[in-house]
Amino acid sequence: MDKIFQNNCKISEILPIVNIAKKTYTIELHSHAVYELLYIKKGTVSLQIAGKKNKLMGGKVIFILPSEKHKLVSMTNKEFEYCSFVFDKTIFGNEDNPCRIFFDSILINRFLDFPDWLLNRFYQLCSEKEIGTPGYEVMQYAFLFQVFSHIVSTKQYQLVTIIRTQTKQNISAVQVVIEYIQKNYMENLSFDELLQLTNYSKSHFCKIFKDTTGMNLTEYINKYRVERACLELQFTKKNITEIAMQTGFNNIQYFSRIFKEYMDCSPKQYQLKMKRVK
Secondary structure, three states: OOHHHHHOOOOOOOOOEEEEEEEEOEEEEEOOOOEEEEEEEEOEEEEEEOOEEEEEEOOEEEEEOOOOOEEEEEOOOOOEEEEEEEEOHHHHOOOOOHHHHHHHOEEEOOEEOOOHHHHHHHHHHHHHHHOOOOOHHHHHHHHHHHHHHHHHHOOOEEEOOOOOHHHHHHHHHHHHHHHHHHHHOOOOOOHHHHHOOOOOOHHHHHHHHHHHHOOOHHHHHHHHHHHHHHHHHHHOOOOHHHHHHHOOOOOHHHHHHHHHHHHOOOHHHHHHHHHHHO
16 A cells, blocks of 8 residues: 555545555455455456445446445356546545536446456556556546546536535535534534534434434544545555544444444454455
8 A cells, every 4th residue: 555645644635545465355345435446357256235235347436425335246156357546526626616516516326337448448557556657646636536527528417416405505504514423523523513504403404414424413423434434444454443542432432333334343353354255
């Protein structure tokens, strides 16, 4: 993994990264707090995602949303080859950047069609990273913009439109709170502190937050903290206690209990599992 990523695992500083496993039989069930482009270069696999199983052959690219649990298993008892490009949407700039505004306004197709030259570049970038090519980070950004330029030009997305003004206002208030949580998840967040960011009563905001996210505030905060902890466990060498404290959990026992609720394993088990995946 990139040392820059390991040393700066913060939402505003995440750089795109590339993982590659040239030979593997299984990618265990896991999720990321960021987006992922997964390219099956060679082999036939079963993809488990969003409660569904899909048969995929070499040449397919999958777009995976943050927090989506996914798993890949060889269907031929032979090793398959894949490349994974993991990134945070901050690469498109802040909330006012036109690129970021457009990215936030679309729903990208799950399965994407790339021309051969783009698939080849996908794989080449993995090799460039492995040999430590100078300026690799620049090539990462350039590649992602090539990818999304292709997605947009070939219309492999759907526009997300919100018609009712009241719904827009509700989602705007929820988004403000979510962005505040994502920037301050390592701090001790109180409900009153978050409520002050909106113009709603406690009961009304609880309702619209649950309607929008499917979770209450505590559930969302815990889930996001666990996702950030997953990144730390996967990409750094910090110990479990240090990671718990840095992701807003003041008690290691509470951290372990909440982590297991969301990930179906202990933090240590997840750390060992992801090292095997890489």
